Amino acid sequence: MIDSLISDHATNICIFCGEDDDLTKEHVIPQWVYDRCTKRKFITTTNKASQTYHKTTVPACKDCNNSILGELERYLKHKFSDIDLIESYFSADDIEKIILWLETLEYKFQVLDLKRNLNKVKGSDYIPYIGKMPISMFQGPMDQSPSKVFSNLRNALKALSVKSKMAKLNSLCVIRTTNPDFHFFHSTNNFIFIELAQYSVAFFYFYKEEFASPKEAEFKAQQIVKNEYASAST
């Protein structure tokens, strides 16, 4: 069983449906998002390692890539380019879709971390691999095949998106921005900040934390952004 896990974990399957046919490389950060970015690299807070946007991918089948994510992203891009945040605001329904999209980004980062940790221990002990499980998203015994691991992750994602419909709306801050460049930072299981310069909008989203009011979330987000830029410039 353990042997099969270690020999099998390199198997590529679609991270959304588990299929192994027609696999494509799905960018963790979609290309249209960092279009205007002058830097080609980013740092994740998980391991502080520098990564290149276009090389940071996870496997997804053509269907899921086009139908699930592609559909959601096409819809959102349309909304982003339509809205003028001085005059109006996103509908509750669109806010939920933005949250869902930010959760898929988190999911892809989680899968990325998981795959890295599996690869790290290739040919070594089983125990360190368990110890390095980065994820609080899935529960239950980890004595399963990689495809089972991924299906657990997928279920966790579904649970998150259902939850987001209710209490999580305050956890998303929508910020109007006039910055010319793309900014991004992400902390696994914690938060994401993503600034879409081409649409003059930025999002700060708390993955776990819930807030009594949008103001409260905004206040905390502002502090994190400030600290992030203070530490980046020293």
Ligand SMILES: [Zn+2]
């Ligand atoms: Zn798929």
